[in-house]
Structures are given as C-alpha cells and as structure tokens.
Amino acid sequence: MDQGRDDARLGGADIQAVSRAAQILRLFGPHRPKLTATEAADQLGLNRTTAYRYCASLVSEGLLEKGAEPGTFVPGGLLIQLGAFAIGRRRVVDLAPTYMRDLCTATGLTTVLSLWGSTGPIVSRVEEEMTRSTVVTVRVGTQLPLVSAQAKVFLAHLGDQLRVQRLVGGLPDGVRAPLAGEVAALVGTDDVALGADGYGIHAMAAPVFDEYSVCASLALVATNDMLELDARSEAAGHLREAARALSRAMGGKPPAEK
Template sequence: MVSDAGRAGERPEKETVVGKLVDLLAAFSPRRQELTLSEMARFSGLATTTVHRLAGELTERGLLERGADRRYRIGLALFEIAALAPRGPGLREVALPFMEDLYEVTRENVQLAVRAGDEMVFVERIAGRSSVGVRTRIGGRFPMPPTGVGLVLLAHAPADVQQRVLEAPLTRYTPYTLTDPESLRNTLAEVRRTGVAISDRQVTSDAVSVAVPVHDDHDVVAALSVVQRFGDARPSSLTPAVRAAALGMSRSLAAAGSAPAGR
C-alpha cells in the first residue's frame, strides 16, 4: 500500500494496467478519502496523464465518483465488488448473530479479524458507548503481533508468514508491547496450546483483549475477541463467552461449507 507520505516524483511507468489501477486506488486512505487529480498522481506516483485517463474510465464505471468540487472519491461500484469477498461479508453474515450475543453478555468491544498476508484486516466490530476506545476500523489493516486477534491469526499462520513477521521490526505501541521475537515465539506457542490469546495493554495502555480462533471445516479462518478496559475484570472471566461465540461461528461455517451446492 502507498504510505501517507506519498512518493517523491513520478516513477518510470513499466507496470501493467492492473498495477497502475491498484496504485491509483491505493492513493485513497482513511485520511485521504477525497483527492484531486494532481493529488492522486502525487500519492500514486503515476504520471498525471495516466491518472487523468484511468480516473475518467473508473468514474464512467462507478468505481470512482467525482463531486462538484472536482475531487474524486471511492465509488459505490467498488464497494459492491468488495462485498463479494467471501472472507468479508460472507463471514460477517455468519458471525454477526454470535457477535451480537457476545456483546449482550459482555457489553464490551467485540471484534472479528482475518489474516491478509503478513497483516490482518478487521471485518466486523461491535462497540458500546461506554466501551474502551480501540484502534479498529472495519476494512482497516493492522500488524498482527500486538493484538489479541492478531496473536491468534499469527499463531496459526504458515511458518513462512511467522518468520517474516518475527524478523521484521516490531512496533512498540506501549511499554507493554512484545517486541522481542523469542518472547513472541513463546507467546504464539502458548496460544496454540491453550487456544486463547490475551493481549494485555499491548496496543493501548488502557485496554486488554481476549481472543480465540474461528474455524471452518479445516483451518483457522478468523479470530474473535472481546476488548475491555484494563482493570475492569479479569481477562480470564471473558474466555468462556468468547469461546462459546467462536464455537457457534465455527459450527455454522462448517455446516455452510458442507452443504450441497445450491443450498
């Protein structure tokens, strides 16, 4: 993805058309939801003439929208395409009833995430007005190591993914964030052994999360967590409820995967 700092200057255009389209769309971010043509060129690193041509085609097809202020925004057609992703809305459709039940029991933040390469993406969340603040945005990416859901996903990720994540620099968000690779390896082994991950003030100094895996017929496909304010209750007291919700999701996903075609 393109960083918020952008790219310095336009690079030689040797990419495929698909690569250029991806770079152009990646110029948008939660902090850059509306861009002019020149801003899209600056943040994507593409030539202005290329951006003008691609933006026009994307706008005609509804993937981008241009307002009266001549600024471009992500279009509804792109949202409609993204809604077909099975690990997003399809998973959410199964998970939401269980997440709602879990929220009713705990009255705390409830989060669902999937692994995307060496990072994770939050695909659903439920938060109450009195819940502790979290750095969660549906569709937002985040490093795996510091979070409860991330620890679950990383613990069950392929060995090469674990190696890349552990060998890369680990960001310290709070004084409690695990940044030592060996300590993190031991934590991942414990997550696999117990089936639960507890992230104690690793992302923000006022929050603790309890997370467990969600399975389909064969693999861990997601991670479910409850995030509460540090000191409100013992994290272990949340584990049974989180496990029960994840078990319900897993059984529903397995049943959906084994259903005959057309059902």
Template sequence: MSGERHGHRARRTGRQDLPAGPSRTATIQSIDRAASVLALLDQDTGSLTPALVSDRLGLNRTTAHRYLQSLQRAGFLNTAFGPGPLLDQLSALVSVRQQILTLAPAVMRQLSDGTGLTSVLSFLGRSGAVVTLVEEANQATIVLTVRVGTVLEHRAAQTRVLLAFQSDPAAVARAHERLTPTEAAVERHALVDVRRHRVAWADLDREGFVSVAVPVFATRNVQAAMALLGTTAMLRPADQSTERVHALEQAAQTLGSLVAS
C-alpha cells in the first residue's frame, strides 16, 4: 500500500526523478545493458538477433529479445533489429559536426586575417554556447581571445544565435532557467531580434569589448555559431553594416555551403 500511495504522490507532483535505492540501481543497469546491446552493431554486424545478443552478452534469450523489442520501440533499432531512425538521426548530426570541425579552421583563418579580429566557432551545450574552435589574427596588434571549452553566458552573442534558431523549446528553457522573469523577458525579446536580423551582439557589460555572431546554416538547420571578437573601435553594434560584419556573414555562409547535405 505504501508503494501505491507513493506512486499517487509522484503523479500529482509530476516529479520525474529516478526512484532511490534498488529500483534506481536496476534502472541504471538496464541503461548500461541496452548500451551494450547497441554496441554489438558494427561493420560486420548490421542487425541483431536474440541468439547473438544472448551469446555475446551472456543473457538468456528471453531477456535478450525483450531488450531488442524495447530498443526497437524507442527508435534505436528498426523492425529487423538493425540501426533504427534515432541512430540514423544521431549519426547524421555527428557527421555534420565532424564536417564543420574539419572545414571551419581554414574559413576562420581567412576571416581572422581579413578582419584583424579573433574568430570563434561554438556549438550549443546544455546551458549556453560552448567554444569549440578559435582562430586569432596573425597580424593583430591587440588580440582578444577565449579559451576552447568555455561555456558562454546567456547574453553572449553566440549563445543568443544558437538559442534563437533552436527548434526545441526545452533547450531555451534550460539555458534561461536561472534567470529572473525580467531577465528572461529581455532575452526572449533579444532572440526575436536575432531571428529577424540573423545577427547577434553580446550584452556583457564589459567596457571596450564587443562580440558579434551569426548562424552557420547546414542541412537546412543552424548547426553552429560563428563570431568575431574585437574592441568598440573595431566593431560597433550601432552599425550592423560594417565590412567586418559582412565578412563574418560571408564566412558563415561559405562554411555552411561546404557541408554536404
């Protein structure tokens, strides 16, 4: 009876936490085992069978078949227990990102040398843009830069670009979950403006420092954000038609066009 009462409370509160104790451990073990099943797929094994899973993982065939059916229902496997649509989707995403990471350095090098500014490429992480590539101008007297791996705040230009074109509302909610209602309203308005102009300017309250970012479209979606870092003497948010901003937009378009659709 106590378990039933607990279940009713969970439904009323809408909590999604994993249960504590043995049930939580069993859930984690199930996830680990499902991952082991999927890991059996390789260049020599295009589909799975209960017999194969049972033999390689030491499971009885009934358990192996149950895992295969569950993975098929979730989209990880198809009806023949080969790679399913969810794996295809993840594979396509990884492929696009690998292409971007391979092609971007040359495009960014040309952009940095042509503008005299540091160029940055970021992907969207859980709470903001994550700096992935950085190219500094060779001939610049003053170099502004950012470390690879830095998670940028919600008011950073690259975070705004990536959130503005994010199709999953939950991603925006996660990035803004620590904001006050007033701050969240300001950001929502900023994202509308970014979608309209396809250009974002940082609002970091750092005197003398400016960054501007644009989306990198590939396979019809925004895959990354490309930005320039500079001083207020080099980049002016009030003037969005500068040659440097145009060069940034052109570089992003070039990179997107190079990625195979």
C-alpha cells in the first residue's frame, strides 16, 4: 500500500514538473526572447531557487540554452528543431491543396495527403473528383496501416531507420518480408509505392520532401478498375510530378533532382 501511494505521489510530481516546464517555455515570445530565472519566478509565482533549477534542467535537456548575457536563458536547439518540424508539417498542409486539386483533375481520382504520426501515416487532407459516378472517400484523421502505399513511402525515407525496423519487426512473418523488400526498393528514389486493401481499393503514393527529409506522402486512391497498380502508368506519372512540384515548393529536392 505504501508503495502504491509513493507511485501515485511520484506520478503527480512528474505531471507537475512537466506543467511547470511548459509554463516557463510559454513565457518566451517576440516580446521576451530571453529570460532570467528571477523573471520566471516572478511571472509564475515560484521560489527563485526552484525556478533556476527548472531552467537548469531544461538546459540539460536541450530545451533551453544559456544566453549571451549572464543569468539569461534562451530557447534551445531541441526546441527550435521541434518548432521547425511542426511549422513544416503545417506548411505542407497549407501548400498542398493546389497541387492536389490539379492532380485530382488530371487523373479523375481521389487524392490524399498524409503525414507521419507516431506509428503510421495519418490522412491529413483529401480532394475528391465529384464529377465521377463512383468516388472513393478517405476520412481525414484515419491512420493507415504499415502495408499501405503511403506507409511504404515513409518507411523508405524516414531518417530514423532503427524505429522503422522496430515497426516492421512487429508484423507477422508473412507480411514483414514482402514489405521489407518493397521498402528497400524505394530507398534513395522518389518512385511510386503501390498498395491494395484486399477489398477492391487500390492506392499509389509518392514522397514529398522538405529541406530536411520526407514530410508527407501524396497518393491516388480509387477502385481497382479505375486505378491500375502500375508504377509506369500515366496516373503514376501525374502523381510523381505533382509530388515533385510540391517538394520544390517545400524547399526540398526529390532524389532524382539531387
């Protein structure tokens, strides 16, 4: 029983520490590019020693750095990295609609933009060709499986390949080996990945790059009679060119252009 109470107290303390750290980080902004522990203490009603310990801990984790002026702290490299990553994710969603609509018009098929989540691609935007009698709809927010065309694109180009190996390693033997082969063939290229759900829906996906790495996948989704799984098809060519154009708009270069 005592151990349970200790664990509960520790959990509460951990949560409070995270909350305090977030409060300190929120003090930074255009009006306050640097901060002292004293200022943090005054703003948040903390003991000055406690505020300094929090700031020092944030420095050790890369979220803050010591400023040029003695006693000051500024946003750290990790915070800047995460911020740039988050901005990039939002930017591709903002830039994509024009390219998606053009692709949708050129092919007459549903186009899907996906971003990488914690364990797979998340559908973030969808454009549908409403003039067709049959339209495949994909819900925004859907997490796609690792065997999907969109996932194959990410698995081939994500920088953390150890994480990729862990994700793929958790799949059944009969799925893991074929998937690993398809992903390996995509590495170092911007080739189109192919996928089918086994229920008559086909998809093909191409990577979108920013200045750092793959930032999204752009895909075509349709019924099997409307979308042939052929990476050399006309539809695949339209998809590849749309993904390349969006990559250039994001400041990235597909492997074929490097």
